[in-house]
Amino acid sequence: MGTTASQLGKDLLSEYQELTFLTKQEILLAHKRFTELLTKDEKDLPNTRVPVERILTLPELKSNPFRKRICHVFSTSEYKDGSLTFEDFLDLLSAFSDSATMEIKSHYAFRIFDFDDDGTLDCGDLEKLVNCLTGETDDTRLTTEEMRQLISNILEESDIDKDGTVNLSEFQHVISRSPDFVSSFKIVL
C-alpha cells in the first residue's frame, strides 16, 4: 500500500482518512509537499524512502530543535537512519495534527524525548533535552550546577516510583495536566 507516481488513488485516500487524524485536504497537501522532495527518477518508484537530510529541509522542521529525533521516531527504515516514506510522513503529520488525541501525542512525545531509545527518560536524556531547548550557542547553555539542580527538580516532581527515571506512565500523568501541551505540540503544513 504505497504511493504511486503522482496521484493518490481514491480508495487509498479514504483509507488514509480512516487511519489518521488528517482531513482529505491535509493528506493531499502532504502528498504534494512530499513529492516535491523527490528527485525526478524517484518520483516514478512506488514507496520511495526520502533520506533524512532532505526531510529536514522542510521549513516546518528546519527550526525545530528536535527535528532529528522526530524523523528517527517516525521512520520505519531497517537501518534506523531517519528516512521517511510517504506513510511515515503521514503518521508524523497525524500525530502532530490538531485533532490528534492527548494519548497519541504524549506517546510520541515520550519517544521523541527518549534520546537513547531505552524506554525511559533518565538523566542523560533529560540533559540532552535541556541542551536542545537552550540553543546551540555557548552563552545560552546552563552551567553544570544549574543543570544538576534542574534535573533533580524535574525528577522530584514526576518520578513517582523513585527509580531515577521517568517512564511512560509517569510522563503521561504529568503531561495530561498541562494546559499547553496539546496546543504547542502541533505541526501544520
Place this chain on the structure above:
Amino acid sequence: TTFLLGEEIEVSTFQEERERERHRAKRSDSDRERRKRGNGRRKRASRAEEGKGESQARHDRREKGRRKRTRQDNEEVEVRPESLSSEELEKLKEAVDERKKLIQVLRGKPWPMKKKCVTLWILKKESQEFVEKYEGALGKGKGRKLYAYKVMMTKKWMKFQRDFENFKTACIPWEMKIKEIESHFGSSVASYFIFLRWMYGINMILFCLTFGLVMVPEALMGRPYGTIPRKTVPRAEATSAMDFAVLWDFGGYAQYSVLFYGYYNNQRAIGWLKFRMPLSYFLVGVGTVAYSYMVVIRTMARNANESGVGDDNSFNFNWKMFTSWDYLIGNPETADNKFASITTSFKEAILEEQESRKDDNIHLTRFLRVLANFLVLCCLAGSGYLIYFVVRRSQKFALDGLENHSWWERNEVNMVMSLLGMFCPMLFDVISALENYHPRVALQWQLGRIFALFLGNLYTFIIALMDEINLKREEEKIIKFNITTWEASLYNGTVSENSTAPPVTIQPADVPRGPCWETMVGQEFVRLIISDTMTTYITLLIGDFLRAVLVRFLNYCWCWDLEAGFPSYSEFDVSGNVLGLIFNQGMICTFSQMGAFYAPCLPALNILRLHVSMYLQCWAVMCCNVPQERVFKASGSNNFYMAMLLVILFLSTLPAIYTIVTIPPSFDCGPFSGKQHMFDVIQETLELDFPAWFGKVFSYASNPGLVLPFILLMVLAIYYLQSTSKSYKEANVELKKKLQTVTQISFSPLALM
C-alpha cells in the same frame, strides 16, 4: 479471535496474508464471489508491496498458530450455521460491532501506517466474512435485508460525517494567514487573531439576526420613506441632508433610515405577512444579549474543562521542559528568541526554587507599591473628570448649534476618549516600574488597571449620555405642548365645522418633530465606534509602520544603531490588543444592548470593522513587528479574557436595562412610540395574539410569589453544586497523595534490591 485486540500483533508479510486467504477460502464454502473479492484485494496488496520480504521465524510460527485457531473456529462454527439461537446471533452481532469500533479507534493507536493498514484490512475482512457466513442464519430474508441496510446506512453516515468535517475545515476563513503568523510569531500572537476571528463569527450571527429580522422587514414591508413624519427629513434640514459632512456624522438621510431607531413605525403588524415589527425589534434586542452571554459562558466552560484541574505549580519544571517548545515555529529568528526565553525562564525558575525571595527592604517596597496605586487612582479619577467635562461642553455646543464650532470641538468627546485609551496604559506601564513585581503578576495588575480605565470611561460616558437624554425629554414635553397649539392653528385657518372638517394635508416634512432621544443615543454610539476605529488604525500606521520605516531607512545615517537600541521595531502587544478588542465589543457595539438596540446598523458596522482590522493588522504584524522577547503563555490568560468579556457584557447590559425599564419611549419615533414602557409590547402581544389561557398562565408565572421562591431555589442549587465541586477537588488531592505514598512504599524495597 481476541488476539487481534492485543498490541502483540506482528506485521506479517503479504505473502503470508495471501497464504492465509487461500487457506480460508479452501476451508469455507469456497464461494466464488468471496474468492473474487479476495483476489481483488490480493492484487492491490501485491501491487503495493512488491519486493518486501521481512519474514521472521517467529512470524511463521505465529501465523501457523493463528491459522490453526481460526481453522478450528471456523470448523466449529461451520457445523451449524443455520441452527443458531437468537442469543448467539446477538453475540455475533456484538462481535461484528466490536470490530467496527476497533476500526474507528485504529487511528489513535501509535503504530506505523503499515501495521494499521494490515489490521484494518484484517478486521474488515473478518467482519465481512461473519456477515456472509451467517447471512443464511441472520434471518429469513427480511432480517438480513434490514441488517444489510443498516450496515450500508452506517457506512454512508460515516462517509457523510467525514465529508462534512472536511467541508467545515475548508470553510474556516483566514486559516493560511493565521498559520503564517503562527510560524513567525508563535502561538501567543496568533491567539489574538484567533480571538478576532471568533469575535467576527459572533458578530456575523448577531448581524444576521438584526439584519434579517429588523432591518429587512421594515425596509421591504414597512411604509416607504417620506410617507410619515418620522421617516422624512424635516424641512429645516432638507437642504443639508445630502452633504458628506452631515452623512459622515450620521445625520441627514443616514439618520432617517433603517439604520436608526427613529425610522421604525409603531404599527403593530406590517405587510401581508402580518409581521409584528415592534415585537420583533424588542425580541431581537433581548436575543442578541442572551446569545452573547450564552456563547461567552459556553466558551469559558469549555476552556475550564480542557485546562484540567488547576494544578498550576505542582509540575512547573516538567511543563517547562516538555511543553515549552512551540512546534509551530518555522522561522529561525523566532526560534532563536524562543531559545533565549526558555533559557531565561529556566534560570529564573531555578533561582526562585533555590532561594526564597528575601525582601531586603520590605517597607520600601510596600511604600512604593502604595504610592504606585495612589498615582494610578489619580490617573483614573483625572480621566473620568476629563470625560465628564468634555461631554458637558459638547452639550453646550449642541445648544448653540453645531455649525458654529470647529471640527475638533464637534468631535471632542470621541477624540478625548480615544486618546485617553491610548496614552493612559503607557502611563500605567511606567508607573508599574516602581512596583517591582514578578512579570506575570505585573501583567495582571496592568490588565486590571486598563480594565478599570476603560470601565470608568464607559460609565462616565453613559452618565453624560443620561443627562442628555433627560434634556431631550424636557424638550419633548415642550414640543408636545407646541404641537397641540400648532394643530389648533392649522384648523383655525380653514372653515371650522365641528365634525366634518376636511383633513388638512400637510407634507410630512413640515410636521414639527420631537427630539428623538433614542436615535440620538444610537448616533452617539455609532460616532464613538467610528472615531475609535479611526484612532486605532492611525496609531497602527504611525506607531508601527512609520516607526518601522524610520528605523529601517534612517539607520544608515544615524549615530547609534536604531534597530538594536531605541526606538527599534515595535513588538506586537497581545494583551493590549485583546483588551482593545474586548472593550470595543463590549463598550459600544452589539454586546451592549444600548448600542444595537438604538442603532440596528451597529452589528453591520462592527463586521466591517473586524474584517478590515483582520487584514490591516495581519499585514502590520508581518510587516512592522518583531517577535516578542519575552514570550508569554497564551493559554493561562485565556479564561481571563473570557471572564473580562463576561463582566463587560454584564456591566453594559445594566444601563441598557435601566433605560428600557424606566424611561418612556419618545412619542413620535421608533417602534414603541405611544406606549408607556418599551416592554409593554410583550404585554400587548400576550393579550391580543395568544389565547386567553396563555395570558393567565403567564400572569401567574410572573407573580412575585412564584418568582421569589424560584430564585431562592436557584441560589440553593448553586451553593450545593459549589460545595460538591469543592469536595471533589479535596478528594482529588487526597488520592494523589495516596498514590505517591503507595507507589513509594511498593517500589522502594525493589529499588533497594
